[in-house]
Amino acid sequence: MSSDYKALEFPPLKNDLILRAARGESTERAPVWVMRQAGRYLPEFRAIRAEQDFFKVCRTPSLACEVTLQPIRRYTGLIDASIIFSDILVVPQAMGLVVEMVPGKGPTFPEPLKTPEDFSRLNEHVDVDKELGYVCDAITLTRKELKGEVPLIGFCGAPWTLFAYMIEGGGSKFFTASKTWLFKYPEESKALLERTAHVCADFLVAQVKAGAQLLQVFDSWAGELSPSDYRIFSLPYCQLIARKVRSALDELGIPQVPLILFPKGANWGHKEFAETAGYDVLGLDWVNEPAAVRQVVGNKVALQGNMDPNVLYGGRDAIERAVEKMAKEFKTDGKPVGWIANLGHGITPGVDPDDLKWFFECVHKYSAKSN
Numbered sequence: 001m002s003s004d005y006k007a008l009e010f011p012p013l014k015n016d017l018i019l020r021a022a023r024g025e026s027t028e029r030a031p032v033w034v035m036r037q038a039g040r041y042l043p044e045f046r047a048i049r050a051e052q053d054f055f056k057v058c059r060t061p062s063l064a065c066e067v068t069l070q071p072i073r074r075y076t077g078l079i080d081a082s083i084i085f086s087d088i089l090v091v092p093q094a095m096g097l098v099v100e101m102v103p104g105k106g107p108t109f110p111e112p113l114k115t116p117e118d119f120s121r122l123n124e125h126v127d128v129d130k131e132l133g134y135v136c137d138a139i140t141l142t143r144k145e146l147k148g149e150v151p152l153i154g155f156c157g158a159p160w161t162l163f164a165y166m167i168e169g170g171g172s173k174f175f176t177a178s179k180t181w182l183f184k185y186p187e188e189s190k191a192l193l194e195r196t197a198h199v200c201a202d203f204l205v206a207q208v209k210a211g212a213q214l215l216q217v218f219d220s221w222a223g224e225l226s227p228s229d230y231r232i233f234s235l236p237y238c239q240l241i242a243r244k245v246r247s248a249l250d251e252l253g254i255p256q257v258p259l260i261l262f263p264k265g266a267n268w269g270h271k272e273f274a275e276t277a278g279y280d281v282l283g284l285d286w287v288n289e290p291a292a293v294r295q296v297v298g299n300k301v302a303l304q305g306n307m308d309p310n311v312l313y314g315g316r317d318a319i320e321r322a323v324e325k326m327a328k329e330f331k332t333d334g335k336p337v338g339w340i341a342n343l344g345h346g347i348t349p350g351v352d353p354d355d356l357k358w359f360f361e362c363v364h365k366y367s368a369k370s371n
């Protein structure tokens with residue numbers, strides 16, 4: 001056992017529902033959490049952000065821990081997982097690029113990568129313990145503070161999604177700059193994707209050593225690529241991450257943790273991902289019919305998702321009806337089997353926190369075996 005593996009120091013876990021569902025097991029009800037559950041819809045989060053820069057919160061373990069725990073405290077007994085407060089863009093920062101969170105604009109790279117010559121601006125070798133040790137410290141502190149209430153999820157962005165940010169310099173509508181790279185400099189693009197994948201894998205292993213109990217890879221821009229381009233420029237690097245994480249954990253003598261892949265929008269590929277990506281769970285967005293996806297993936301993977309986050313603006317009746325329908329579609333023979341309830345993407349800033357509470361209550365009710 002690696003001497004810096006922290007698991008033995010933590011309080012025993014009291015709620016392992018999400019771990020069982022991630023392994024594909026039948027559960028008494030579906031576990032539930034939501035992407036971006038620590039975020040601007042919470043007044044207690046906005047109060048911290050009014051005082052502190054976004055990346056300052058990420059880099060200060062006590063603040064990251066506090067913000068991670070906010071939804072857990074508010075929704076005690078209703079929420080089945082925490083996710084460490086951080087951002088996918090901490091990896092490009094560790095690789096040597098500057099990223100700022102600009103109010104009203106979102107994440108911004110003042111100097112994105114323009115051509116492969118800009119590789120010289122990236123760090124040759126990234127020591128994740130040194131560059132991203134603050135995330136690991138936040139994870140260790142949060143595991144202690146959670147007192148075993150619910151498991152803690154670690155995460156990173158998928159190489160293609162990070163590549164798009166590094167080249168576009170921020171969010172994008174048409175992905176012209178990043179796709180220009182794919183088609184004009186395919187070999188250099190693959191080199192950058194591979195380099196990023198190694199940093200992601202090392203970072204995920206470090207997160208597990210620090211105390212993360214599940215890992216999610218966010219491929220938020222998966223749906224921007226054609227299936228054949230996805231097979232060249234994204235899937236191999238998601239596979240590399242899964243393989244490298246699993247073999248590193250084995251080598252270190254650390255028990256495996258469930259891996260979740262969220263290939264948002266790549267809804268043509270679930271069967272292929274279930275069979276070849278190497279993940280335990282696939283995240284679905286709301287443009288999917290859960291029963292149809294279950295049919296094509298069989299019991300190879302667990303599924304996570306998938307209510308449209310905007311339903312949370314529709315009031316209690318709309319939320320209840322959508323959850324009832326979602327539960328019915330995800331269940332196998334009337335039971336939740338290998339299903340983690342979630343939204344189909346992150347929760348948005350304008351949601352009333354009490355409406356999210358109602359969403360959790362409806363999931364508890366409608367996902368239970370008898371409902």
Ligand SMILES: Cc1c2[nH]c(c1CCC(=O)O)Cc1[nH]c(c(CCC(=O)O)c1C)Cc1[nH]c(c(CCC(=O)O)c1C)Cc1[nH]c(c(C)c1CCC(=O)O)C2
Pocket residue numbers: 034035036037038039040049054083084085086087088089101104105106107155171218220345346
């Ligand atoms: C693409 C992406 C990013 N970051 C992330 C993704 C993948 C998930 C997805 O597709 O939504 C992942 C992420 N970002 C954040 C988390 C924290 C954990 C959680 O509660 O889920 C996670 C898992 C915090 C955050 N990350 C961000 C916020 C809000 C910013 C703020 O506090 O000002 C939070 C809570 C900022 C961010 N960071 C990023 C974007 C697009 C934005 C939003 C910009 C905006 O709307 O202003 C990059």
